[in-house]
Amino acid sequence: MAVVRAGLSPERLTLAGAELADEAGFDQVTLSALARRFGVKPASLYAHVKNSHELKTRIALFALEELADRVADAVAGRAGKDALTAFANAYRDYARAYPGRYEAARYRLDPQTAAASAGVRHAQMTRAILRGYDLAEPDQTHAVRMLGSVFHGYAALEAAGAFDHTDVAAQQSWAWTLDCLDTALRCRSTPLTGSPTPGSKGHRQ
Amino acid sequence: MAVVRAGLSPERLTLAGAELADEAGFDQVTLSALARRFGVKPASLYAHVKNSHELKTRIALFALEELADRVADAVAGRAGKDALTAFANAYRDYARAYPGRYEAARYRLDPQTAAASAGVRHAQMTRAILRGYDLAEPDQTHAVRMLGSVFHGYAALEAAGAFDHTDVAAQQSWAWTLDCLDTALRCRSTPLTGSPTPGSKGHRQ
DNA sequence: GCGTTTGCCTATAGGTTGTAGGCAGACCCA
DNA sequence: TGGGTCTGCCTACAACCTATAGGCAAACGC
Structure with a gap:
């Protein structure tokens, strides 16, 4: 019987796990299921990942990285509302195209792992978007935080089917929401001079 | 040996499951763990709940109901921004006080179960809040959807510890966000007379 | 008191996690 | 080319969770 090695590696397991998550849900990502996918016994996987938690953590980090890359691509060369929209759409599109990976990206990481993850890039890019709105700290x-909440919340509710019961397209509500956020952020901008009138267009860049 | 019946029932199992979820996380809610909590064998629980999925569904419905009750109490007799704030705080407070139940409330329900759940009350109450902002359909x-996204997104990110790394109190960001939403919604209101505020592009679908 | 119902039990099977140790092909070097 | 080592996947096993089937005794109705 020709014994052919499956060619396992942490990277291949991570990618296959991400695919499995998209197909069956992140909670269905199990070492047994992954072993079946490679035509291998479950115990064999422990040579490449320490345990189930490490596998899930790897998938989460992979998804965070991939999402950050897409967002970075989307916002490159854009500013203001244009950048906000590109960011938001990249985010939502990813959640819709790769629901399992998106779910994985929300897997709870321990603090130091989170600090070394692409999660910080997400925050940095969000701050970059906000440069177009002249907001001082805090x-x-x-x-x-508000933008992160809206993006994540919308993606989560949409994925959960919360928008399926009403006969209004989720796409329209999404556009409306982004428009609303843009307005709200411009209202909050702190122009160097003049009174902060509602709807002031004092955002540079 | 005095045989004392444990007094199991679907309701007691649901409540105990909710408590277990708050203590250990919703994913730790297992029939075995619940059986241990009652000093009973796992198989005994199957006389009261069909399977693990049904138990989780019951906990989800319970949490949705409980949350809806709290929100209803909070918004009673309030209107406008006052109502918005009360709604939002009731929501966030619940998520913080009962993280496991809140997680359970996001458990995926099949469409008809969802339609018969307190989820519809949530939507109705949100619509009630918005009566103070004169928004026409759609x-x-x-x-x-936007409010739901923000509320859920904020609760989820806060629970995930996403706000722990920056030295700005989550409470302040929450107040700021609600203020921002109030402003945005007022900008979107459709007064009988007067010019649409800048930023609104007359989106009437 | 008798029969039925109720409530929890034991026994059992299948699936997933994780550890320990084995074996053979692949690789390195002389 | 041959010998030694390393690598990669294996079997075996123990523990836990889900789920089904069937048993037994207390509780209940009359």
Whole structure:
């Protein structure tokens, strides 16, 4: 019987796990299922990943990185509302195209792992977007959190099917929401002179 | 040996499951763990709940109901921004006080179960809040989704510890966000007369 | 008191996690 | 080319969770 090695590696396991997550859900990502996918016994995987938690952590880090790359691509060369929209769409599109990976990206990481993850790039890019809105600290931090909440919340609710029961397209609500955020952020901008009137267009860049 | 019946019932199992979720996380809610909590064998629970999925569904429905009750209490007799803040705080406070139940409330329900759940009350109450902002359809639906996204997103990110790394209190960002939402919604209101505020592109679908 | 129902039990099977140790092909070097 | 080592996947096993089937005794109705 020709014994052919499966060619396992942490990277291949991570990628296959991400694919499995997209197909069956992140909670279905198990070492047994992954072993079946490679035509291998479960115990063999322990030579490449320490345990189930490490595998999931690797998938989470991979997804965070991939998402950050896409967002970075999307916002390159854009500013203001244009950048906000590009960022938001890249985010939502990823969550829709790769639901399992997106779910993985929300896997709880221990603090130091999180600090070394692409999660920090996400925060940095969000701050970059906000440069177009002239927000001083701590308002900028507040805005980072608000945007993160909206993006994640929308993706999560949409994925959960929460928008399926009403006959209004999720796409339209998304556009409306982004428009609303842009307006709100411009209202909050701190122009060098003049009164902060609602709807002031004092954002540079 | 005095045989004392444990007094199991679907309701007691649901409540105990909710408590277990708050203590150890919703993913740790297992029939075995629940059986241990009652000093009973796992198989005994199958006389009261069909399987693990049904138990989790019951906990989810319970949490949705409980959360809806709290929100209803909070918004009673309030309107406008006052109501918005009360709604939002009731929501966030619940997520912080009962993280496991809140997680359970996001458990994926099949469509008809969801339609019969307290989830519809949540949507109705959100619409009630928005009566103070004079939004015509489909803007009202858009706003319902945006608010839901922010509330859920903020609770989820906060629970995940996403706000722990920056030295700005989550409470302040929360207040800022609510203020921002109030402003944005007022900008979007459709007064009987007067010019649309800058930033609104007359999106009436 | 008798029969039925209720409530939890034991026994059992299958699936997933994780550890320990074995074996053979692949690789390195002389 | 041959010998030694390393690598990669294996079997075996123990523990835990889910789920089903069937048993037994207390509780209940009359």
